[in-house]
Amino acid sequence: SYELTQPPSVSVSPGQTASIACSGDNLGEKHVCWYRQKPGQSPVLVIYHDTRRPSGIPERFSGSNSGNTATLTISGTQAMDEAYYYCQTWHITMVFGGGTNLTVL
C-alpha cells in the first residue's frame, strides 16, 4: 500500500521559517494537500493541489511538490501556527501522512 512519511515533530523559533516534509514514491506526480489540526479541533485545509491556498489562509503558508517530496513551508511562523500538520494524496485510495507536530518555541 502507498505510504506518506512525515517527521513526527518539527520545532521553529517565532518569526523563522518552518518546513514540514512529506515523502512518498513519485509523490511529485500526484496532487498533495495539507491540513492543520489544533488540539480538540477539526482539521483545516491550508494547502491544496500542491501550492494553492484556500481563502482565509495567510500568505505565509506555501507548498511545493517535486520528486518524492512535498513540503509545507510557513514563513514568519507565529505561535498560533503551533499544531499538527497532515499531508494527503490519492493513490488508489485516500492516503494521509502520519502527521507532524509543529512546535513554536
Place this chain on the structure above:
Amino acid sequence: QVQLQESGPGLVKPSETLSLTCAVSGSSISSGSYWAWIRQSPGKGLDWIGSIYHSGHTYHNPSLKSRVTISVDTSKNQFSLNLRSVTAADTAQYFCARDPTGTGTAYFDIWGQGTLVTVSS
C-alpha cells in the same frame, strides 16, 4: 456558509453496528461534491473511511470496505455511515467532510466538528 454536523450514538457495543449521519446545511448535497467519512483514533492520525456522490457512487478504504456502507439521502440533504462488527479498535472521533472537486479523490475543504464514538460493553 456550508456546514456539516455529525450525529449518532456515542457508545456502541462490540460486534454491533456503528451508525452515524452527517447533515449538510448551506449547500445541496447534490451540488457536485463528494462527501466523506474520516476517523481519528485517540492520539492518532487521520484515517479515511470512504466517500460518496449524490448519485450513490462510492469510494472505500480497502481495509474497511467489507464492513462499511455509506449511503446518501438527497431528500434530507444528509449522508450516513454504517460500520459493522465493531471492536475497540473502531473507537475514534468520526468526521464528515466535503471534497468540492467532484472527483472524490482530491481534498477536503469543509469538515464537521466530529463525534466521538466509543466501542465498549
